[in-house]
Amino acid sequence: MKPVQKNDRLNVYVEDLTHEGAGVAKIDGYPLFIHGALPGEEVEVHVVKTLKSYGFAKLLDIKLSSPFRVTAPCPVFDVCGGCQMQHLSYDGQLAFKEKLVRDAMARLGKLPDVPVHAIKGMDNPWRYRNKSQIPFGERDGETIAGFYRTRSHDIADTDTCIIQSEEADIVMRELKHQLHAFGIQPYDETAHSGLLRHVVVRKGRATGEVMVVLVTRKKKLPQQEAVIALIRNQVPNVKSIVQNVNPGKTNVIFGDETVTLWGNDVIEDRIGDVRFEISARSFYQVNPDQTEVLYKQALDYAQLNGDETVIDAYCGIGTISLFLAQKAKAVMGVEIVPQAIEDAKRNAQLNGFTNTLFEAGPAEEVIPRWFKEGRKADVLVVDPPRKGCDAHLLGTILEQKPERVVYVSCNPATLARDLRILEDGGYRTREVQPVDMFPQTTHVEAVAWLELGM
Incomplete structure (x- = not known):
């Protein structure tokens, strides 16, 4: 018998946070997940759902508040699904994320003795996003824009997002207020009608x-020139205005056709000394x-002295590859998305690198072929998606045994799982460095350094 029932009202003590940022309270060992509650708090809750092993409760009142609780500065924080942690001070966020990595290493990776360094956070954890994808819609005859509510496609209407650029706010606000004047209808996802789906x-x-x-x-696009003029007048540093056409009844943001309406096809950015051209997609x-x-x-962690050949699996547009190419003898990158590989080649040329090679295809197929062709790697860098490395790629690493592996991860759980596999195959994890890439959210990145047979 479960110790709590649906519709119970309880006073509970919050012990921990889940990896999604929900508070965890336990009643006779039975976990209750409480959105908005923080560790160390005594709260009153309403139980809304009970399953065999855990339940969910709604936060009603905070009897004893955490010293790390702050007032979320965003007006739609409670409903928007973009941020989960604005009610937790930044020091508290960093401690939570560092603990996520440490717990994953010890519990999932069975690597409690591997050093996990203090997380590297930001001096200013706001306005950091360089890309915003803003859905547009209509409610009661008015244009709305903002971000989706948690676990839904309902738009939380807002005029500002304090983790995105001021320019994104301006474009969102001005287009929202002028759309009907231009004769442009926002997209209706249910009816698959209207015109403007997203602004990126x-x-x-x-x-x-x-x-x-x-x-x-x-x-x-009705009144195309007037739309262009509005954007140019409101955003003086705009260099490119692009239209992407997506006729599909789909949740995917971009369609296949992209045309430049005004200005350049790309914008440029730099990371360190490396330049990158960025297109719409x-x-x-x-x-x-x-x-x-x-x-x-x-x-x-790659420990390059200029004599090494490096393979960069999951290389994307070559961001890590080109960083490594500054110090390596040669860098070979593989990525499953052909357009990303074309971007990587273009960015290598832009920076004058002649020691890089990029190929499109699944890493778990291309890299074994490279090894068979005699293209051996001294260092292998992996930066996989959240699901972690493909099992075949891990097998290739263990078979070919590069001296050093650098694992860049966006998911502590799959990082720990894959490190355990590599450890069992003869590698030793020297250390792990967490990095806070996404302040105000629950996401954390980490870099692990592995050496063969230490």
Whole structure:
């Protein structure tokens, strides 16, 4: 029998946070997950759902508040799904994320003795995002724009987002207020009608250059010149205005057709001394300040002296690859998205690198072929998606045994799982460095340094 029932009202003590940022209270060992509650708090809750092993409760009142609780500065924090941690002080956020990495290493990776360093956070954890994807819609005859509510496609209407650029706020606000005057209907997802689906705003952090992408259901854009003029007048540093056409009944943001309406096809940014050209659909890290911290750590762990050949699995547009190419003899990058590989080649040329090679394809297929062709790696760098490394790629690493592996991770759980596999195959994890790439959210990155048979 469960110790709590649906609709119970309880006073509970919050012990911990889940990896999604929900408070955890336990009643006779039975976990209750409470959105908005923080560790160390005594709270009154209403039990809304009970399952066999855990339940969910709604926060009603805070009887004893955490010293790390702060008032969230965003007016739509309670409903928007973009941020989960604004009610926790930044010091508290950093402690939570560092603990996530330490717990994953000890509990999931069975590596309690591996040093996990203090997390590297930001001096100013606001306005850091260089890319915003803003859905547009309509409610009661009025245009709305903002971000989706948690676990839904309902738009939390707002005029500002304090983790994105000021330019994104301006574009969102001005287009929202002028859309009907231009004769443009916002997209209705249910009816698959209307025109403007999303507005994507990208900004080069180092250069200040801005790109605005209008994602539309049809190609014809009413009063196109007036829309361009509005954006140019309101955002003086805009360098590119682009239209992407997505006619599909889909949740995917971009369609296949992209045309430049005004200005350049790309904007430019720099991470450290490396330049990057960014197009409308380029993958590019959204926090370039912390990306530089992350990549410098990866470069440090790679321990390059200029004689090494490096393979960069999951290379994207070559951001890590080009960082490594500054110090390596040769860098080979592989990525499954062909357009990203074309971007990587272009960025290598832009920076004058002649010691890089990029190929499109699954890393777990391309890298074994490279090894068979005699293209051996002294150092292998992996930066996989949240699901972690493909099992075949891990097998290839263990078979070919590069001296050093640098693992860049966006998911502590899959990082710990994969480190355990590599450890069992003869590698030793020397240390792990967490980096806060996404302040105000629950996400954390980490870089691990592995050596063969230490």
